[in-house]
Amino acid sequence: MFTQEDLEALVPSKIFERGAAYYYEEDAVGHIQRKGNVFKARVRGTDTYRVSLTIRAAGSPEIHCDCPYEHGDVCKHGIALGLAVLDLMEDEPASEPLAPSKLSKAEQSVHILNGAWTRTSDKEKLGFLHQLLSQKPKQLHRFLEAFEFDEELLAALPAAPRLTAKSTPQLARRPAPRQPLTLTEQAHQLLAQQRGHDLLPLVLSVDWLQHPPASDTHALPYLLSEAARFQPEAAFDAVMERFEAFLQNKALRAYPLYNRLAACLQALAQLPSLTKQVQLFASELMQQYRQLRALRESLARAGFSPIAPEEATALPPKRRGRQPRAAG
Known part of the structure; x- marks a missing residue:
């Protein structure tokens, strides 16, 4: 499937x-x-x-x-x-996967290869490929063509020296280039330096809708909740203003935006000082955009639901537009 x-x-x-x-x-x-x-x-x-x-x-x-x-x-x-x-x-009960005997010959070959591939380390695969290509001139020629190597230029290169336990090529001793810090690593650095009030400006400086790298999959909701520990009202105001602007742009109305919004609100709602305000904001969105079923479903999965009108909740009016405190 x-x-x-x-x-x-x-x-x-x-x-x-x-x-x-x-x-x-x-x-x-x-x-x-x-x-x-x-x-x-x-x-x-x-x-x-x-x-x-x-x-x-x-x-x-x-x-x-x-x-x-x-x-x-x-x-x-x-x-x-x-x-x-x-x-x-x-909505249907899980069906049994197709048995290998029911697969076509080509599909069965792929099925077998996938099974072996996932059970073999990268080192073993590369070793086998090197040995196979050194023994099969036709396969070596296909390999060189696939990666657009010039056989004559490769043949003119000096032979690579044999490596021993005591000899390591100079290239291997070069330090790897330093990778830039991820958003989460930058935030942890600020926290370690006791600069928590600089978290919100950091979060506001990045694109909230870009797909983060694997290590930062949950960075935005987590960092917003961390920033809210130091500047709760400013963080919540920033979330309301930015996501309201996103929702006004019809070109952005799709499940990635809705899921990101729901995750951020869910993270902020964990802070007792913001719980009621976040729930009210989510309720307003569900009522204002009731025609956007995917948005309502994303918010519902995050634990939100429509609640009584604001005047019936005894909550103070929401403060919008507050700027985060400048970094010292």
């Missing part, structure tokens, strides 16, 4: 976001017909298009659409159907 990541790998991020909006916000996917591993539906766009999706034994699905899209094999209508199929399959 494929995953959402498999769908994302098929298209540019903008096409994926448009397909997600078709499914989550515009409810553009019609009745889905299924026959075995093939799913078909009509998806409404500029016109109504016929889309089919076939689940493969492994990896991304095969998707076809009769729309006039010419910039790739998969379009936003196909992504919308793919997301709908994922939701549909979640």
Whole structure:
């Protein structure tokens, strides 16, 4: 069975976001017909298009659409159907994976290779590849062609000296270039220097919607909650203003923004001094953007729900626009 990541790998991020909006916000996917591993539906766009999706034994699905899209094999209508199929399959009991005997010859080869590949270390793979290429001139030639090496230039190079336990090439002793600190590492550095009030300016200096590196996957919500420990009102005001501006831009309305917003509010709500204000803000968003189902679902998954109007909560008016205290 494929995953959402498999769908994302098929298209540019903008096409994926448009397909997600078709499914989550515009409810553009019609009745889905299924026959075995093939799913078909009509998806409404500029016109109504016929889309089919076939689940493969492994990896991304095969998707076809009769729309006039010419910039790739998969379009936003196909992504919308793919997301709908994922939701549909979640509601069904898990099916047994295809047995190797039911796979085609090519699929069985890939199945066997994947099984061996994941059970072999990188060092073992490279060693085997080096040995194979040194024994198979035709395969070596294909390797050189694939990576665009010039055989004559390589042949003219001096032979590499044999390495012993006492001899290490000079290159190996060169220090690796220093990598820039991640956002989280910069924040920890500020905390270690007892400069907690500089956290919020640091967080405000970065793009909140960019996809962070793997080490910073949860950096923004975590760092906002840390900054709020020192400047709770200023941090909350910054979150309200920035995300309200994002939501006003219709081009940004998609699940990455909604999930990021929900995660940040969930982190701030853990602080007792902000809990009620955050819950009220989330409630206002759910009511103001009630037509954005994906936004409401993201907030609901984060534990928020519509509450009584502000005048009935006895909360003080929200203060907007407060600037974080300048770094000393």
